[in-house]
Amino acid sequence: MGPSSTSHAGTGKLIPPFPPQTQLDGLLAGAGYKVRSSDLHLVAQRLESLESAMVSSPSHVVSHLASDTVHYNPADLVSWVDSLLSELTHSHHHPSNPSSSSSSSSTSPPSRPLPVDLDDLFSVPSDAINWVQSEMPLSQQPPPPPPPPQQLTVVTTMEEDSGIRLVHALMTCAELVQRGDLHLAGALVDEMTALLTSINTECGIGKVAGYFIDALSRRIVGAGSVPAPPHETEILYHHFYETSPYLKFAHFTANQAILEAFEGYDCVHVIDFSLMHGLQWPALIQALALRPGGPPLLRLTGIGPPSPDGRDTLREIGLGLAEVARSVNVRFAFRGVAASRLEDVKPWMLQVNPNEALAVNSIMQLHKLLGPDPTPIESVLSWIRGLNPKIVTLVEQEVNHNQTGFLDRFTEALYYYSTVFDSLEAACQIQPDKALAEMYLQMEICNIVCYEGAARVERHEPLAKWRDRFNRAGFRPLHLGSNAFKQASMLLMLFSTEGYSVEENEGCLRLGWHSRPLIAASAWQASPGPLPLPLPMGADDYWNDD
Amino acid sequence: MAGSNEVNVNESKRVVPLNTWVLISNFKLAYNLLRRSDGTFNRDLAEYLDRKVPANTIPVGGVLSFDHVDRSTGLLNRVYLRAPESGGQAAAAAPWGFKELEKPLSCTSVVPVIVFFHGGSFTHSSANSAIYDTLCRRLVTFCGATVVSVNYRRSPEHRYPCAYDDGWAALKWVTSRPWLHSGTENNSKVHVYLAGDSSGGNICHHVAVRAAEAGVEVLGNILLQPMFGGQKRTESEARFDGKYFVTVRDRDWYWRAYLPEGEDRDHPACNPFGPRGRSLDDLVGKFPRSLVVVPGLDLVQDWQLAYVEGLRKSGLDAKLLYLKEATIGFFFLPNNDHFYTLMEEIKSFVSPRCDSLQKA
Numbered sequence: 052m053g054p055s056s057t058s059h060a061g062t063g064k065l066i067p068p069f070p071p072q073t074q075l076d077g078l079l080a081g082a083g084y085k086v087r088s089s090d091l092h093l094v095a096q097r098l099e100s101l102e103s104a105m106v107s108s109p110s111h112v113v114s115h116l117a118s119d120t121v122h123y124n125p126a127d128l129v130s131w132v133d134s135l136l137s138e139l140t141h142s143h144h145h146p147s148n149p150s151s152s153s154s155s156s157s158t159s160p161p162s163r164p165l166p167v168d169l170d171d172l173f174s175v176p177s178d179a180i181n182w183v184q185s186e187m188p189l190s191q192q193p194p195p196p197p198p199p200p201q202q203l204t205v206v207t208t209m210e211e212d213s214g215i216r217l218v219h220a221l222m223t224c225a226e227l228v229q230r231g232d233l234h235l236a237g238a239l240v241d242e243m244t245a246l247l248t249s250i251n252t253e254c255g256i257g258k259v260a261g262y263f264i265d266a267l268s269r270r271i272v273g274a275g276s277v278p279a280p281p282h283e284t285e286i287l288y289h290h291f292y293e294t295s296p297y298l299k300f301a302h303f304t305a306n307q308a309i310l311e312a313f314e315g316y317d318c319v320h321v322i323d324f325s326l327m328h329g330l331q332w333p334a335l336i337q338a339l340a341l342r343p344g345g346p347p348l349l350r351l352t353g354i355g356p357p358s359p360d361g362r363d364t365l366r367e368i369g370l371g372l373a374e375v376a377r378s379v380n381v382r383f384a385f386r387g388v389a390a391s392r393l394e395d396v397k398p399w400m401l402q403v404n405p406n407e408a409l410a411v412n413s414i415m416q417l418h419k420l421l422g423p424d425p426t427p428i429e430s431v432l433s434w435i436r437g438l439n440p441k442i443v444t445l446v447e448q449e450v451n452h453n454q455t456g457f458l459d460r461f462t463e464a465l466y467y468y469s470t471v472f473d474s475l476e477a478a479c480q481i482q483p484d485k486a487l488a489e490m491y492l493q494m495e496i497c498n499i500v501c502y503e504g505a506a507r508v509e510r511h512e513p514l515a516k517w518r519d520r521f522n523r524a525g526f527r528p529l530h531l532g533s534n535a536f537k538q539a540s541m542l543l544m545l546f547s548t549e550g551y552s553v554e555e556n557e558g559c560l561r562l563g564w565h566s567r568p569l570i571a572a573s574a575w576q577a578s579p580g581p582l583p584l585p586l587p588m589g590a591d592d593y594w595n596d597d
Numbered sequence: 598m599a600g601s602n603e604v605n606v607n608e609s610k611r612v613v614p615l616n617t618w619v620l621i622s623n624f625k626l627a628y629n630l631l632r633r634s635d636g637t638f639n640r641d642l643a644e645y646l647d648r649k650v651p652a653n654t655i656p657v658g659g660v661l662s663f664d665h666v667d668r669s670t671g672l673l674n675r676v677y678l679r680a681p682e683s684g685g686q687a688a689a690a691a692p693w694g695f696k697e698l699e700k701p702l703s704c705t706s707v708v709p710v711i712v713f714f715h716g717g718s719f720t721h722s723s724a725n726s727a728i729y730d731t732l733c734r735r736l737v738t739f740c741g742a743t744v745v746s747v748n749y750r751r752s753p754e755h756r757y758p759c760a761y762d763d764g765w766a767a768l769k770w771v772t773s774r775p776w777l778h779s780g781t782e783n784n785s786k787v788h789v790y791l792a793g794d795s796s797g798g799n800i801c802h803h804v805a806v807r808a809a810e811a812g813v814e815v816l817g818n819i820l821l822q823p824m825f826g827g828q829k830r831t832e833s834e835a836r837f838d839g840k841y842f843v844t845v846r847d848r849d850w851y852w853r854a855y856l857p858e859g860e861d862r863d864h865p866a867c868n869p870f871g872p873r874g875r876s877l878d879d880l881v882g883k884f885p886r887s888l889v890v891v892p893g894l895d896l897v898q899d900w901q902l903a904y905v906e907g908l909r910k911s912g913l914d915a916k917l918l919y920l921k922e923a924t925i926g927f928f929f930l931p932n933n934d935h936f937y938t939l940m941e942e943i944k945s946f947v948s949p950r951c952d953s954l955q956k957a
Binding site: 095 | 606610615616619620622623625626633634642646648650671673675727728731748929930931932
């Protein structure tokens with residue numbers, strides 16, 4: 052088409068960094084695709100090449116593109132088209148080895164030619180096949196995205212008058228609390244408790260209103276919530292794990308990414324920021340056992356709170372996992388690190404070996420580090436970066452519960468948890484499992500509503516903010532591919548209720564209920580180049596032995 | 598495939614802006630991957646590749662949106678509203694993030710409510726697909742309407758008549774919402790229109806028939822490059838096959854995926870005025886007036902024009918907007934004249950003045 056437009060293509064040169072206000076084609080951005088205006092001609096040309104290649108390839112090769120190839124970050128059109136082009140070229144050069152460039156660790160069957168449908172035979176004689184000269188893909192650096200519009204609440208339409216009145220009352224009460232007018236707020240709590248009797252508490256806002264009224268009244272009275280002892284928390288966590296797909300999704304997705312990152316390494320080490328009952332790890336151990344070429348030596352370091360009454364819960368969990376590993380012939384070593392708070396963990400405690408491939412796994416933990424100044428998140432991210440991990444898997448609640456204004460936080464939480472409770476209602480009818488799962492969530496609600504300062508640890512922030520933090524801390528995204536997406540979709544099918552959905556969003560996966568994203572999973576790797584800026588003053592203490 | 602690939606590429610590139618060409622070609626190639634020759638569809642990969650956006654109750658560009666799930670049907674509708682003027686009484690009354698859903702849209706004037714069915718040949722896309730979310734927002738902005746986008750069930754997992762059932766359920770939901778009413782006291786009701794592109798246009802027709810038969814008032818139908826077809830091959834299909842992003846073969850695939858198994862394209866869902874269709878003259882006065890938009894480079898145009906003919910032969914009011922140099926999907930990006938022509942036409946179609954003229 053336009054020979055003049057190919058002047059910068061195919062050189063393999065890294066494009067020099069461009070300013071943050073980059074020239075993305077605004078209209079394509081509105082359609083969900085990130086393409087620089089200056090790259091339009093290039094993308095067009097690549098699309099043409101791709102079409103030619105698809106037209107002239109045998110149908111089983113083309114279907115391989117759909118069935119066995121792992122796709123990454125479809126928003127980045129240039130690299131998506133490039134990856135398909137190179138898949139096709141590879142298949143042309145090695146017609147007997149169709150699935151070799153798939154980077155998935157799961158054993159995918161070699162692709163068989165589809166049943167021949169006469170309608171679908173492309174009638175191109177084999178000697179006319181175009182050999183596509185695969186050009187070097189452009190720099191893989193996607194431009195930093197413009198800040199997204201604040202994605203906030205989902206409104207559920209209230210069908211009943213009482214329901215609407217209750218929501219009004221909750222908001223008003225929260226506003227009174229924010230203003231410091233606790234006397235009036237308390238009176239409103241009584242009114243709301245009465246209103247509760249006349250609405251449907253089976254679903255929607257009615258379901259969670261009770262918990263929010265309770266949390267508000269505790270805050271007003273100054274009682275706070277009685278923190279549950281850790282082992283109780285773990286039991287509730289376990290029920291939450293069983294009755295909804297959220298944690299399973301988190302574990303599945305993280306494990307898939309870790310498995311892919313560990314490919315080719317003989318010594319691997321996983322650091323789990325919150326071991327709990329170690330529910331995430333049997334699946335990874337088993338997957339590693341089945342790895343073509345044999346399993347690596349796996350070390351697992353589990354962080355958790357110190358156990359009361361002389362027990363060593365961490366060690367017990369570790370022993371259980373060791374048994375799993377033994378049963379599938381995976382060489383395994385476990386180490387427990389007891390710490391009541393994540394910020395108390397020092398990197399030397401983790402005993403990371405420079406020769407091993409390291410994965411750092413954080414399922415809904417890092418938000419606890421976003422407390423008041425001096426907030427520990429940056430120094431923790433910094434020492435994680437310093438360990439030079441192959442991958443950091445991050446799963447967090449996809450919502451902003453860390454706003455400074457109480458009313459804002461309250462409103463956000465009200466709609467977030469009503470959606471979560473709705474989904475639980477649909478997914479699990481078994482008692483007492485459901486009630487225990489709900490209690491787990493109730494603890495979170497209480498923490499968000501009743502506490503301030505260091506005691507408020509449930510400081511959830513959405514993926515967009517985590518992206519910023521991780522980018523600043525010297526990480527770059529490791530895109531979760533269509534394989535992980537497919538596995539997540541399959542997981543959802545096990546929960547026999549329609550309504551859960553998984554979405555791909557710039558290399559990350561988000562699990563939601565009826566198109567409202569609720570948790571987000573992402574993966575990160577250390578950016579090449581020098582470590583980020585020096586730590587702020589005072590943080591040097593983290594590097595000194597006590 | 599008709600014509601050599603290179604010729605087709607040259608052709609389509611000539612008539613659309615480059616970013617439109619990139620967008621639609623990307624869809625074309627991705628969709629080619631997703632359709633399997635045995636009639637099944639790679640839904641997982643389709644969902645992975647589809648760019649989606651969440652709803653947002655915070656106004657962006659003067660439009661806010663939220664999702665509603667009808668518990669009895671599990672059907673999701675995304676509602677788009679014009680944000681209240683900032684600093685006005687309405688804005689002050691609604692605390693941040695919370696939308697007041699008790700009062701009607703207006704007590705003084707008529708606000709049209711457009712029930713929108715996204716395209717995708719019955720198989721692709723969702724109400725929360727970025728391209729359709731953006732389109733609905735533009736409809737609100739340009740036409741001053743409220744839009745409700747319906748997330749109907751798709752083929753091949755859900756064949757005929759699921760999409761029509763879902764459309765009908767959505768229409769009933771919309772017309773029964775007090776907060777979608779507008780107009781003065783004597784005339785307060787939901788002023789509802791149906792609109793859709795491609796398969797969405799087809800759904801509009803069939804839902805409008807159901808509505809007319811049930812006595813539910815729909816003020817107008819807006820069919821944008823509607824998806825119709827038939828067993829016989831038409832001249833436009835031969836002439837444009839493969840030239841402007843679409844092939845006859847892919848059209849056939851989608852009909853085979855939507856229609857009941859074993860059926861052919863003369864099934865009335867596909868060919869409402871064909872040999873197995875029926876005249877609608879018994880619905881004169883009940884079936885809404887129609888605006889049918891036909892892109893001059895769409896290979897389906899002969900069927901779309903036949904549809905307009907069929908409406909007129911039944912004694913129904915149908916306006917044809919024929920856009921000579923437009924390809925399919927011209928309305929996804931506001932970078933061409935056809936887009937603005939379309940918005941103007943829709944705006945005047947749903948404007949109350951037209952409505953009252955019609956009644957007079």
